[in-house]
């Protein structure tokens with residue numbers, strides 16, 4: 136996508152009438168947005184790590200954040216890269232728009248750069264931009280910091296479920312992929328007709344999300360209502376992914392979210408996704424199951440099968456996790 140003066144978005148981007156961001160009502164994944172009845176919970180990771188009453192207070196806040204919104208803010212601070220090989224064959228890594236799986240598929244009003252950052256020996260550096268000059272160093276430094284945050288949060292989440300501290304962390308082998316997605320949303324003359332990012336929940340265990348603080352465009356779905364997520368300078372959002380919903384047997388829900396476009400402002404966001412080894416079997420933690428009283432709510436599935444389903448569902452605007460429910 137590039138800068139051109141348009142009065143109307145091209146038809147490939149125009150969402151079906153029942154599926155536009157400005158409409159009230161609509162189906163489960165559509166409708167107008169409201170302001171959140173309460174702010175997105177802010178979790179102070181330093182307090183979360185401390186012992187005693189302070190740590191317990193912060194853990195209680197984390198529990199409520201996870202169970203109400205499935206997202207929270209921890210305090211803390213072209214061509215060469217194309218995702219089309221030879222201009223034709225789609226691969227997830229690289230720069231561009233969604234994979235087009237059907238002629239009538241509506242495209243998102245955005246471009247994305249997807250890169251695998253870990254395992255290190257699987258980095259495809261040919262897809263990494265050389266400009267700005269420090270892109271690579273900054274991304275790698277960010278990767279380290281984001282990983283620390285992910286570890287702290289996953290330990291705290293295991294504790295909340297009375298599992299071993301390392302329960303979630305131990306599911307990551309040294310082959311577990313960490314990917315980054317940089318989303319670029321351009322202004323749109325008719326934001327009421329398009330979506331910057333269609334409704335979805337993230338694959339993986341969790342994702343850290345850094346968003347432009349000058350434009351509020353991310354929305355989350357709860358009980359059939361879309362809510363605007365207010366921006367907060369110098370903070371990051373944590374999104375619970377589908378794998379966590381399955382592993383926690385539905386106690387922690389993955390967040391369904393979408394991004395709306397704006398008439399005047401462009402926006403950039405950076406999401407880092409923590410997924411699992413392709414051979415890993417994703418399943419509810421055995422210690423959370425009790426025969427008749429608390430049966431498994433999700434079928435066991437190999438990560439690679441989940442991922443294959445994910446892209447199919449994503450293109451259609453549906454959720455693969457719904458097909459895993461028992």
Ligand SMILES: O=C(O)CCC(=O)C(=O)O
Pocket residue numbers: 316318332337344346353392394403404405406
């Ligand atoms: O741009 C955003 O705020 C959200 C991006 C997102 O949901 C994603 O990359 O999966």
Ligand SMILES: [Fe+2]
Pocket residue numbers: 335336337392406
């Ligand atoms: Fe997302």
